[in-house]
Amino acid sequence: MTSESSERSAWLLISVSTAGGPDRLRVHVWRKLRSLGALYLQQSVCLLPARPGPVRDVGRLAGRVRHEGGTARVLTMQFGDPAEEHAVIAEFNTARDAEYAEVLERLPQLRDELAEEQARGNATYAEVEESEADLDRFRSWLGKIAARDYFDAPAGAAARAAVEQAAAELAAFETAALRAEAPEVPASGIPTSTATLRVVDQS
16 A cells, blocks of 8 residues: 555545345434434445545444345445545535534524513513523434534534523523522521511510
8 A cells, every 4th residue: 555545535425225124224324324413325325535424334234234134345445546535535525614604504493582571571480481491402413414514514613602692691581580580698698578587575
């Protein structure tokens, strides 16, 4: 192997057929390869970068396919033409950018709801809890996309910034809810609304 070829990235070429296996196997294979961000070259043949995570997960998937009656072949390869490899990387990034764009498209709804509820004076713990659950779903979704973003797709930075901005707006909303629902506590530790008590000597 030449020095030039040894510096090229390694790739997994994956060919899977679930014919002969149960119907659920086909669904499992499709979901797993999609979750890994595999790029399909044609039906049942796809590519992934040969990085530790995909190598491990694809190996397990191939073992399950074979165990359940299907066929799977996983080959490690390198591109002979750098331009072809760059084109494939661009396709990976295009797919991830489309996923990040969906996050960016849906996230304003959460931010608009926070602004509307605060404008109505409806900053409550219930609203905080609901919005926090929504934000957690966005973070989980973003994390899944990032896990298969092998080549730092351009839209990733904007999606991460938007989620963090939403988190900052939720923190401000939570502060408003705290002020609305909880009494202010001065340094003495006694709520300002507490009346002064007089002790009467009954001796």
